Amino acid sequence: MSKPVPIPDAASAFFWEGAARGELLVQMCADCESFQYPPTVVCEKCQSRDVRPVRVSGRGTLYALTVMHQAFLPIFAEDLPFTIALVDLDDAPGARLLTNIVDAAPAGLAAGDPLEVVFEPRGDYALPQFRPARSQPERGGAE
Ligand SMILES: [Zn+2]
Numbered sequence: 001m002s003k004p005v006p007i008p009d010a011a012s013a014f015f016w017e018g019a020a021r022g023e024l025l026v027q028m029c030a031d032c033e034s035f036q037y038p039p040t041v042v043c044e045k046c047q048s049r050d051v052r053p054v055r056v057s058g059r060g061t062l063y064a065l066t067v068m069h070q071a072f073l074p075i076f077a078e079d080l081p082f083t084i085a086l087v088d089l090d091d092a093p094g095a096r097l098l099t100n101i102v103d104a105a106p107a108g109l110a111a112g113d114p115l116e117v118v119f120e121p122r123g124d125y126a127l128p129q130f131r132p133a134r135s136q137p138e139r140g141g142a143e
Helices: 013-020 074-079
Strands: 024-029 051-056 059-068 082-089 096-101 114-122 125-132
Touching: 013 024, 013 051, 013 125, 059 096
Parallel strands: 096 125
Antiparallel strands: 024 051, 059 082, 059 114, 082 096, 114 125
């Protein structure tokens, strides 16, 4: 048995295809310029259908977390305890990801911590997760 794999649909295909390349993408509304996640077919703020994928840096801030001590799927037992978190993306205000924090003991984490994305291969795609930031953000640099 292996861990669950992403099953993209029409709205989320760009997200999973980006993750497979090691890129984190969210949606930005072309009409009101708000960011959103998870992917959907309309802007949640203004109902425009002109929502477009944009690549973000992968830097984020820990908003909230909880620690799992029980595996509801046996395949996750080896990861216990693990951290489930809400992460705000630094360069996409309004986009908040439900994800895991990896490479960090849960007790050492707190809201406000700077994080960076990492990608765990899953099937043909990859799952974006976050770990404590290891490097300083570049200032004004292009990607
Ligand atoms: Zn909009």
